[in-house]
Amino acid sequence: MAAITKRYAFLKPDLADVEVSFPKVTAGAGVCSSFAVLKFGDIEVELNDSSAAMLPEFFEAGSAVPDGEITLATGWPVAIARIDAATGGGICFGIKVGERVLLGSVPVTMSLEKLAGWLGDLQITATSAGLTVLPTRATWSPDRQANIVLGVTLQSGQSSLLDIRPAFKSVKPARSGVAVDGGYLSRQGSADQQEYLVLSAADHVVYILSPSGRDLDEVAALGSSVTVRPAPR
Known part of the structure; x- marks a missing residue:
């Protein structure tokens, strides 16, 4: 399919919506869930x-x-x-x-x-x-970030998850990894932890996950061309 752009909202209204541009390697953008933690007392x-x-x-x-x-x-x-x-x-x-x-x-x-x-x-x-x-x-928990989770299907049929979070403004965006369309892409994980990709930019950090834990190279094609930007208010 041709690249498309969709808009998604964080639960916290003080956070700007995001526009996600899905590259041609995706066959479809599926379920979307948005999370945040409130303190009731x-x-x-x-x-x-x-x-x-x-x-x-x-x-x-x-x-x-x-x-x-x-x-x-x-x-x-x-x-x-x-x-x-x-x-x-x-x-x-x-x-x-x-x-x-x-x-x-x-x-x-x-x-x-x-x-x-x-x-x-x-x-x-x-x-x-x-x-x-x-x-x-009620008040928002200061210890828990709001995030948006998107399900994405790749052309091969494999699924992937994009976990989108606001970047900490007090922390400069990571420059490690490879420069790509949406920021800097790096691979994370350890011997006892499933590998995943991190896309770091000025406004957002995106964790790109393969639920199967396999074929991360194919998921990297998604990470290298997907972009997440603040949407116009």
């Missing part, structure tokens, strides 16, 4: 903006049994599932926002009523690039 909750089709899979992965829906004060419907007590208990939730869903889970120490109150204070905005979340009482 002393409880950290990882939020996950994904396709609405991911909701049943998220509940199943969390050993959670669906338990109906509630409606937030903001009007958004929320699917609720109870996590099996044998795996620690708690609540999984999915806020339904059109074709997207905002997923997360909380421990057994948080009641459904308190959870509904916290979620009701989130200002959720949906755009074609994804969801953004503006908390009013």
